Structures are given as structure tokens and as C-alpha cells.
Amino acid sequence: MKKSILVLLTILLVVPNMLLAATPTIEDLQKQISDIAKELDELSNRVDKPERHAALDRINFYGDLRNTVDSVHYKNLVYSPGIKMNYPGAGIINVPMSAGPKESDLNNDVLYTTRLRLGMKAKIAENMNFSGRLTMYKNWGDSTTTKVFDSWNAFTMDGTDSGSTSGDWLRVERAFFDWKDIGGSNFYLSIGRRPSTYGPPTNFRENELRGGTPSGHLVNFNFDGVTIGYHLSELTGVEGQTVRFCYGQGFESELGNGSLFNDDITANLEDTHLGGFNIDVFNDGQTFVQATLFRAQNVVDGFKGTFAFPTQMMAQFAPTIYGDGQNFKNMNFEVRYTPTTVIGDINLAALGFSREEDNGFVWFGSLAWTQLNPNGKAGMFGGMGTSAVYTFDGDGNIDSITAEDDKTQNGYGVYVGIQVPAPMGKFGLEYNYGSKYWTPFTQAQDDVVGSKLATRGHAGEAYYIFDINSNAFLRIGAIYYDYQYSGSGSPVGKPEKVSDIQDGKAYSLLPVADTAWDAYAKLTMKF
Structure with missing residues (x-):
């Protein structure tokens, strides 16, 4: 032609x-x-030129590259392992697994990381499009893909890959299609790996537009699922009002878990289902009100994933390997962890508000609630919000593991912040608090110490964003964590007072920090 x-x-x-x-x-x-x-x-x-442009426009690539230097410091870090045992005739007793609490400080003065996010968009039809994003997040000089299991933040699993430094692999953070205006209506359908990270109001500290659908205070977690939405504005007259029903699966209990052996390893497992509503109550581009309500059904005692088994835990949980391991103290064997049982359900809800003023001033607040509904079952690390109790038979062998109780536990979290225009950029302050049983799904938040919004205690952050140009900025700041209870970010196990663990009155199978702070500088370039 x-x-x-x-x-x-x-x-x-x-x-x-x-x-x-x-x-x-x-x-x-x-x-x-x-x-x-x-x-x-x-x-x-x-x-x-138009022919080449038309060919390339089938998939539009974009992305950002962020290089960070952190200085991470833990104060009064304590390791005091122990379990609860039920001996015949003795009842339930606390049994320490060490000579006493081991307390120390830990300083990682310089930590370098790189995060690459490669986004993709493609138009399928007038009312249908594809969106995706690949993410690489790594420590400099480290591409092992697994970490030594010293905290729940070190557990590499499907829901947290995008926020965990797992090596030089490009992982699929999100991949989904949107089918809009179905049949000329205000309904839309979206299926695939969901845009469920970096939701409002966490996007302000990231210096980007709304990155995910649900409240970032409650959910920053990768999952696969379906969204059915409806734009209500024409019916209600309320600007930007949209209601979405979201469904997803957080855990596959059979395929991949050796289910064909048909034995007791997978007998107590069920698929974990996530479902609920995400509602944009009002959104005029400046004022935004959002409600998120959902339920996690059949939650298991730790989703399947990988970690390097800690040498420090070999003596208690792998005594056969421990003897040989003394000759290779610098080596860890890699574990593909499979949970053992369903431990209960979790209900979650949040109401958030943000306002962007004409002069650039931003202020926001979010109040959230979580509810743990244990079923009385437990795995090695505990039940839902409760401790594991090991029952021994007359020969001293473990007969069963059960939860200490099955009481429903409520938690709440508060998240507030401001961002003000400043010379060469903007300045921000944020604060969040989580109660004893506060358990949000924010484990994919890529804070090095761990998701600050999952903190059971207090966390504060101050930062300054320097705008280099329209596609590059430098963010300098610090986060301070004041932990009041153990187990931040995990529904497994009973939250214990940090002070009680330090005093030897309570135990934790994983190290527990009293306070921590992270000073950082992040240079981000968009392309």
C-alpha cells in the first residue's frame, strides 16, 4: 500500500x-x-513513523527506578524463645528454650537497595484494556531470593513478593484486564492479579497518584482475584462515587502441596478466600472519602512460601540436622513452608479521608478495625491471635498442637498525616498507631524494618521530597518504631508485651524489637 x-x-x-x-x-x-x-x-x-508508532502502541511501557540507602538501627532487640506445654497431670506450663532473654542492639549503618517497576498498558477494544506491572526489589550484592527467617518480614510468599527484597528477578506484581461500560451500563469487570498495593493515603509519601484500589492503611498485599464495580454517580448525584465487590484467593490448599499423597499433611487445610467491598464514597479530585470492608476466610498458620531455616532454631526444631550443622554454622537449609491447619477468619474495615488543597497542602486520616476469629486450632507458631499448646504423651512425644483459646479479639489502627509545600518540593509528617490485636494485610509495604502501618504500637515518619524535575525526585526521611507488642504484621501467635519478653515473663520464637529507626534517602526516576 x-x-x-x-x-x-x-x-x-x-x-x-x-x-x-x-x-x-x-x-x-x-x-x-x-x-x-x-x-x-x-x-x-x-x-x-505512524506505522512504527501504531505497532509500538499495542503495548505501552513505562516505569520507575528507585535507588535507596538506609541506615537501620534496632534498640533492645530481645530473643527469648519458649513454648507452652501440656503435660499429663501438670497442665499447661511455660517452658523456656534458652537460658534466658538475650538482649542486644543491632545496627546496619548502610544498606543499599534497588527497586525497578516496569508497567504495561494495552488497549484491547474501545471499552477493554490490559494493565500489568513487573517488579524487581533487591539488596545490593544479594540475589539469593530467600532470607533467614528472623521475622515475618523475612518470609517470602506470594502476597509480599513485591515488597520483599528477593533478588534480581522480575516478578509479576499485577496483571489484569478491565472491561468497562458492559452493555452500555455503568458496570465494569476486572480479573487477574489485582492492583492491591500502594492504595490511598499511602500514595502521598510515595509521591505518586493512587496506586491501588483498597485502603493502603488496611491492605498492601498482592492477591489474585476478581472485581465487579459500578459507577453510582449518575444514580446518586454524588461525584466520583463507585462501589466494588472484590473476591480473591490468598492460598491454594491442594495443588502444589503434595495433595496426591492423600495424607494428613494437607488434611486440615482449606483454600483461603478474600472477599468484600471497596467503596469510593466521594471523590471530586480534591476531597476523597473511602470505605473498605472485607473478610479473609479460612486463614492458615502461615501462607506457603520459602525461607532459610535459622541456625539458632535448629537445636529446638531440627535436632537431627543440628549436630551436623555445627560443622557448617554459616550454612542454612532452604525450606518450602506449607501451613498445617486453618486457624480462623479475619474481618477488616477502614474509613479514610484525604484532602488536597489548591495551595498544595494535603491532609488525611484513616481509622481501621480488625477482628480475629480463631477456631481453636494452631500450628507450630500458634493459633490465630493465641499461643500454641504442645500436648505430650506418656513417652514424652508430641501428641498434638492446639490453640490456648478461641476467643475473638478486636484490634484497631489510626493513621494520620500532612504534606505541605516547601522550597524545592514538599515536607511530610505521618503517625500511626496499632493496638495489641491490630492485624492489617499490609505485609507487602516495602519499608525495610517492616510495614510501619502493621506496627502494634507507635510509628512516626518525617520526610522531605525534593523535586529534581517532572520525572525525578529525592525523598529524605526517617521512620521511628516503638513496638508495644510482639508479632506485628502476623495473625499467628499471641501478641505479648515487649517488656514481658525482656523480663522473661513471656516468650517469642522469633526475635522481638523494642524500638527501631530507619533513616533513608530514596532517589526515584520515572520513565
């Missing part, structure tokens, strides 16, 4: 000149041919 157009243009350019010219000389003809060749080259380039 393109060649036909060029030939036709050549005829149209040459013939009139031949008819009107008196008796062209050889030089005249050569000049005309040279001029025509130049014009044809220019026309060819003009035709080629």
Missing part, C-alpha cells in the same frame, strides 16, 4: 513538469529527479 502511494505521488510530481516544460535539458531532468527523490524520502519517513 505504501509503495503504491509513493508511485502515484511520483507520477503526479513528474508528469506535470514534463508537460509544462519546453525542452528540458539533461541537467534539468537530473535536478528534478534529485528533488523528487528527496521529497519521496521525506514522505517515506512520514509514513514509516
